Amino acid sequence: MKALCWHGKHDVRLDTVDDPKLLHANDAIIKVTACAICGSDLHLYDGFMPGMESGDVLGHETMGEVIEVGRDVTNLRPGDRVVVPFNISCGECFFCQKGMFSLCDRTNRNADVARKAMGHAPAGLFGYSHMLGGYAGGQAEYLRVPYANVGPIKVPDELTDEQVLFLSDIFPTGYMAAENAQIEPGDTVAIWGCGPVGQFAIQSAWLLGAGRVIAIDNVPERLAMAERHGHAETLNFDEVSIPEMLFEMTDGRGPDRCIDAVGTEAHVDASPDSLLDAAKKAMMLGTDRPHVLREAIMACRKGGTISMPGVYVGFLDKVPMGAFMNKGLTLKTGQTHTHRYLKPLLDMVVQGKVDPTFVITHRAGLEDGPELYKTFRDKKDGCIKVVMKPA
Known part of the structure; x- marks a missing residue:
């Protein structure tokens, strides 16, 4: 065959x-x-x-x-x-x-x-x-x-x-990602990554009662799909600071639920941590680029939930566990x-x-x-x- x-x-x-x-x-x-x-x-x-x-x-x-x-x-x-x-x-x-x-x-x-x-x-x-x-x-x-x-x-x-x-795969994965986010009626849900899993996470967030969905990417076709089929508000991370915009859009509280639908191969942008990740991987000193996870931890509201359907391969570094612990966040993940x-x-x-x-x-x-x-x-x-x- x-x-x-x-x-x-x-x-x-x-x-x-x-x-x-x-x-x-x-x-x-x-x-x-x-x-x-x-x-x-x-x-x-x-x-x-x-x-x-x-x-x-x-x-x-x-x-x-x-x-x-x-x-x-x-x-x-x-x-x-x-x-x-x-x-x-x-x-x-x-x-x-x-x-x-x-x-x-x-x-x-x-x-x-x-x-x-x-x-x-x-x-x-x-x-x-x-x-x-x-x-x-x-x-x-x-x-x-x-x-x-x-x-x-x-x-x-x-x-x-x-x-x-x-x-x-991708429909159940997007749905479980939204389910793991523990969405309550009216919640604001921020989703990093508008690839196929992110698109189904958007659809599923609405099915589970979200009041607002904000989708984050830098690919115009993906953002357009999130708007057209997912009725999401969209942010292009090449054009704006995502943490600052999420802070502004939620009156300083932050999204109630954050979904990392990107995982290990986060896009390399101009942020210092992203550039460091890329350099480490190029020199075989690191296995993953967890920029999105770091950003979600910093952006999520206190007491909120981060759902991580994005695949990670090995060991992550520079993850702000102090912020994670002190903000009382919950992380749910898994295949x-x-x-x-x-x-x-x-x-x-x-x-x-x-x-x-x-x-x-x-x-x-x-x-x-x-x-x-x-x-x-x-x-x-x-x-x-x-x-x-x-x-």
Whole structure:
């Protein structure tokens, strides 16, 4: 089959690889009908995520048609259309039973490696390094889905692939980000990053009762989307001081809830901490650029909440923990417990409350993937979200 494979920093190729096969009785094989490039994939593309090996199949936003199931799979049969959550969960361990599916104890095949880096091992992820299980991803013609009784959700025939594909990751991630922000009716919510996750966080903040949403970015197309589809007030950080503007817009109180939808690769601007981050990474003296987290801590109102769906890789420095502690802030973060949100968010799509297709700017085949990784990374050609159809 054809698949997009990682071969090193900024080196993604369309390769011919072996077709996946059933390895366990609870596996399923799907023929991929749609997949997407996620912002988190750029951390692999840019070489920041450890544990990648040349030839690894990329991709964790995937859906398709079931073509084969193992003997223990009882909820799926060939011909079913399914969306596959990006994290792999057993459904039975301590964490899955508590609904914390991204922390599954059983699915990370390289748990010992992850424990050395993180203290504990989170769940396995599709196409996201050998530290997180070494599972082949879904930017391919076919995908093996382990624990198929737990993960994939069947979707109605009347919905298109594009309407449901983002249930695999970015819609639940944006929703959980808003949920983690602990939004109360009428709250002012500031969201850093208007990429796909930020866009769904904006939508979700309104669904959860926000009275005001302020979106922060510097890419005109992203800010325009946040205004047009998210009805958000927008700030361009190239044009204004974000802490000062948030202070002014909230009469000196600060936003009630702040969401960091950027993570490790914050844009390098003229602020001293941002320039220092960039210099440290260039000299291999640091792993992340946590400018947004620092800014959110300083801007958030006293007693407020910071939600952090943005992915961080390693060790952060110059984080103002004194401000965090003395202001009485709460921080909530984590990989998305995707399985928890599949059914309720699918119902929202069916009912017409949310049309996830608004984020799509580019449609292509797998053969266009290597170039679109670069286009997406460089934010060129108005690229906000890429959907690929292997067929």
